[in-house]
Amino acid sequence: MPDSPTAVANPPKTPASRVRPTRRETRQSVLDAALEVFGEHGIAASSLTDVAAAAGLTKGAVYSSFASKDDLVLALMEDHAMQRITASLAGVAAAVDPHEIVNNVAAVLVREMRTDAAWHRLLAEYFAMAHRDPRLKEALRERRAEARAAVVRALDTLTEVHGIEFPLPIEEMAVLLFALSNGLAVESGIDPDAVPDDLLGKVLTLLAPEAITLLNQAGQDPTGGAA
């Protein structure tokens, strides 16, 4: 795809009143609609006509911005996963003491779990798609490795800055974090009452004994009295 250097060398000189939306705007509204429709009905069960309609457009608009349905799905996942990881890590980076860190991580993950159940379903279906398409699978594997690496770096910072030691290699801690987040999201999706809001936080403190120590030193009871 030839990229149009509008932003750099060619100011679009938007003529005050514009009847037709920018190509970029159209593309983005299609992506937003795709996230909504796919999340609601699933990828395979959603037609491009539905997606286009949700964006206030028609199928022609979709095919004008994306080569195929697969291309749209790929772009959507790529797009959303990116901002999702950065958002999650922002909570860790912003914290300054262990208590805040554990709370932030747990809070972010739990909120994701609750409010973005649709995203988790989408991700699950995407994983299934990837299994059938080796190219997609390899891409997803690399992306997943990158995400884990980012978490590993965050955990490493936690160790160096706060002296928190983990009972497992941080690479395995990262895998565990993803697995727990996804797994609990799945259970929560089918039965929200079965997954207490503070469960993930409790498990995280259990898996980071040093954090517990620090918390207890601060006069906090991380387990909330659930002996």
Added chain:
Amino acid sequence: MPDSPTAVANPPKTPASRVRPTRRETRQSVLDAALEVFGEHGIAASSLTDVAAAAGLTKGAVYSSFASKDDLVLALMEDHAMQRITASLAGVAAAVDPHEIVNNVAAVLVREMRTDAAWHRLLAEYFAMAHRDPRLKEALRERRAEARAAVVRALDTLTEVHGIEFPLPIEEMAVLLFALSNGLAVESGIDPDAVPDDLLGKVLTLLAPEAITLLNQAGQDPTGGAA
């Protein structure tokens, strides 16, 4: 559906050589084929013609035994989930000392994760289907609660018989077990190298400190042989 009382009041008196398979045999072979085909290509992406062909039959045979595709899927999941749970719990019940228990649970779950990746993908898609069908969702929720209850009973036995105490309420431990098993299976599905075989075992021992104590007293390394 009127049930045919063949087994109780009407012995089928199988006439030595039988050309046409029993209704029950046909139904079972369709179910087996469905597990294979759905597991490979996904439920939505598989046609009933494919399923029937894999069973050496045609679509007519499927519709002769199942009212609809949804009905087939429901029966398949119901069927397989049942024998899966009983198989998992059998490993726990058969064990007599904590070392064996932890190893059995971890081994069973890991083996499921590795060898039955197809089933986990199927389950994931089934969860997604359930989200769109309230009736299916409620049924799945109840089934899930039953499965958790079975695990809770097993954990309770562990506590009473071996004195193992868990750092979380056993109801939450059960949820955690499911979430971990599924979550790690998903990660393993996309990148097997990222999930060490013994990771689940290590986490389980971390979550059951008493078991660790007992294991150390016995001079055993709990992370040793998770085949």
Added chain:
DNA sequence: GAAACTCGATACCGACCGGTATTGAATACC
């Protein structure tokens, strides 16, 4: 052994979906 019944194969229908060719309008360029 023949009638009544069961069950699966075959053929087919209606609907839907991904993708394409074309067309007309909005925009950019000169």
Added chain:
DNA sequence: GGTATTCAATACCGGTCGGTATCGAGTTTC
């Protein structure tokens, strides 16, 4: 201001799938 180009709406095609009607072979019953 006139022309070339971009972009989305429309119409349509090929193909597939779930589901149904029907028919014939296999089975049970009397």
